[in-house]
Amino acid sequence: MLCLARPHCSLSFINPNFEKESWATLSAFTSQPTLLNSFHRKGDTHRNFQSYSLKSALSKVKNPPSPTPETLVKEPHKYFDQVVITVRAGDGGHGAILSMPTQRAASNSRGKFGKNKIKEKSSYKRDFDGSLVLPMGGHGGDVVIYADESEDSLLEFHKKSRYSAKRGGNADSMGVLSSQLRDGLAAPSLRIPVPPGTVIKHKRGKLLADLARPGDEVLVARGGQGGISLLEVPEHKRKTTTALTTNVMRDDSDKVLVLGQPGEEVSLQLILRVVADVGLIGLPNAGKSTLLAAITLAKPDIADYPFTTLMPNLGRLDGDPSLGAGKFLSEATLADLPGLIEGAHLGKGLGRNFLRHLRRTRLLVHVVDAAAEDPVGDYRTVKEELRMYNPNYLERPYIVVLNKVDIPKAMDRLPSLKEEILRIGSDNIDMHTDAISKTDAFSMSNDKDQAVDQKMKEIEAYPRPLAVVGVSVLRRININEMLEAIRATLRHCQDITGLLGTSAGQ
Numbered sequence: 379m380l381c382l383a384r385p386h387c388s389l390s391f392i393n394p395n396f397e398k399e400s401w402a403t404l405s406a407f408t409s410q411p412t413l414l415n416s417f418h419r420k421g422d423t424h425r426n427f428q429s430y431s432l433k434s435a436l437s438k439v440k441n442p443p444s445p446t447p448e449t450l451v452k453e454p455h456k457y458f459d460q461v462v463i464t465v466r467a468g469d470g471g472h473g474a475i476l477s478m479p480t481q482r483a484a485s486n487s488r489g490k491f492g493k494n495k496i497k498e499k500s501s502y503k504r505d506f507d508g509s510l511v512l513p514m515g516g517h518g519g520d521v522v523i524y525a526d527e528s529e530d531s532l533l534e535f536h537k538k539s540r541y542s543a544k545r546g547g548n549a550d551s552m553g554v555l556s557s558q559l560r561d562g563l564a565a566p567s568l569r570i571p572v573p574p575g576t577v578i579k580h581k582r583g584k585l586l587a588d589l590a591r592p593g594d595e596v597l598v599a600r601g602g603q604g605g606i607s608l609l610e611v612p613e614h615k616r617k618t619t620t621a622l623t624t625n626v627m628r629d630d631s632d633k634v635l636v637l638g639q640p641g642e643e644v645s646l647q648l649i650l651r652v653v654a655d656v657g658l659i660g661l662p663n664a665g666k667s668t669l670l671a672a673i674t675l676a677k678p679d680i681a682d683y684p685f686t687t688l689m690p691n692l693g694r695l696d697g698d699p700s701l702g703a704g705k706f707l708s709e710a711t712l713a714d715l716p717g718l719i720e721g722a723h724l725g726k727g728l729g730r731n732f733l734r735h736l737r738r739t740r741l742l743v744h745v746v747d748a749a750a751e752d753p754v755g756d757y758r759t760v761k762e763e764l765r766m767y768n769p770n771y772l773e774r775p776y777i778v779v780l781n782k783v784d785i786p787k788a789m790d791r792l793p794s795l796k797e798e799i800l801r802i803g804s805d806n807i808d809m810h811t812d813a814i815s816k817t818d819a820f821s822m823s824n825d826k827d828q829a830v831d832q833k834m835k836e837i838e839a840y841p842r843p844l845a846v847v848g849v850s851v852l853r854r855i856n857i858n859e860m861l862e863a864i865r866a867t868l869r870h871c872q873d874i875t876g877l878l879g880t881s882a883g884q
């Protein structure tokens with residue numbers, strides 16, 4: 379038997395399976411990798427995440443209340459910002475093996491039927507070069523991930539971690555060459571929405587895309603090519619058929635091309651980096667969530683036990699009327715990041731998971747509980763954790779908010795606390811400028827890229843805060859002064875960004 383076909387299929391068989399690696403990456407974000415690995419063996423990821431996170435080591439803070447059904451429900455928030463999913467693109471639809479109608483005509487029909495067949499033969503679809511165009515199977519659906527503003531976490535992916543696009547339709551044919559043959563329908567792309575700020579990694583951590591802005595998208599798995607069709611030609615007709623077409627002659631083994639190609643299957647790690655102008659940082663219980671609720675419309679969970687904040691809460695700061703309409707930075711996004719504790723950079727408490735969210739912020743607000751036992755020590759602890767994780771964060775412009783001054787003890791020591799905090803650090807304003815230029819919201823490099831040599835520097839070598847304000851966010855004492863300090867620092871960042879932009883453009 380001899381077959382004719384259009385030779386324009388490309389083959390790709392990609393079925394990587396690296397679930398193990400993905401788990402290794404996940405466990406790197408926790409302080410107990412072996413525990414995670416054993417969970418993996420049990421295969422019940424979601425439930426075990428919950429039980430693991432309840433056992434998180436807490437240091438320097440009082441123990442959280444014993445788990446209640448409510449806290450259990452909240453626990454997956456710990457992983458709101460990272461997840462491993464598997465996506466599979468659709469297989470291509472199948473082509474067909476067709477026979478020439480004249481074969482049947484010769485055996486089954488006589489007279490006018492035979493004439494019809496001859497007429498039909500001349501109306502077959504042909505390419506510009508005269509070769510027969512045979513139908514193809516439809517292309518399998520691609521998988522596309524895109525940034526959608528209405529999404530705010532990756533929690534949904536813990537419930538459903540496998541996504542498959544549809545397969546392409548088969549070539550529409552009854553097995554006989556005719557002028558009516560149609561290609562199989564191409565399957566639509568499967569589009570998966572993620573929050574803006576999601577980074578997509580592939581295989582061994584290879585970066586695929588940084589979907590920083592709404593509408594950004596990336597094709598993560600390509601659908602399979604549809605199968606081609608082949609034409610069976612009886613031995614004695616081969617020469618004539620070859621003369622009719624310029625198609626490449628094929629043999630029996632090519633029949634495999636009739637089957638649609640499989641769609642790609644890949645495992646992907648999704649990591650969300652919150653996009654916010656201002657990052658609120660501080661030890662657990664310092665009052666970050668209360669601050670956010672006091673100056674924005676955000677409604678974060680507030681309680682007097684640590685780690686109420688299990689995922690960053692975002693709030694919009696209202697425009698400053700004094701700036702006038704149309705002025706940039708009349709509003710900003712604030713992110714309340716979960717409390718840092720000593721050893722967070724090593725994964726303690728809620729660990730380093732949240733430190734990465736500072737990456738895209740331009741201004742940091744250190745919130746310190748002024749009524750705590752050692753507020754300056756707490757302030758140093760947070761700075762130290764930042765330094766250990768990524769010293770660039772210490773170069774970023776920041777202000778210090780000494781909170782809870784409604785408590786007499788805090789109010790009494792406010793002047794001395796301000797003085798002590800202002801003494802920590804240098805006057806190196808150039809560092810702020812550098813830091814802002816490095817705060818490339820859409821940069822794709824790793825958080826710790828430039829961190830290594832600077833780890834040796836003392837906290838004192840980094841810039842002082844641009845302002846230190848005593849407030850009570852709960853009782854709304856000095857709120858306006860704090861807002862003014864935040865806005866002034868935002869303007870400062872904006873001025874520098876403007877200058878950098880101008881000099882870059884020159």
Ligand SMILES: Nc1nc2c(ncn2[C@@H]2O[C@H](COP(=O)(O)OP(=O)(O)OP(=O)(O)O)[C@@H](O)[C@H]2O)c(=O)[nH]1
Nearest residue numbers: 662663664665666667668685686687717850851852
């Ligand atoms: N007296 C007083 N208490 C405050 C003030 N601000 C916050 N608090 C209380 O401090 C406790 C902790 O407040 P949160 O806002 O949850 O603290 P947080 O820093 O967000 O805590 P984490 O979520 O653990 O990081 C709550 O009981 C608040 O009511 C304040 O200005 N004065």
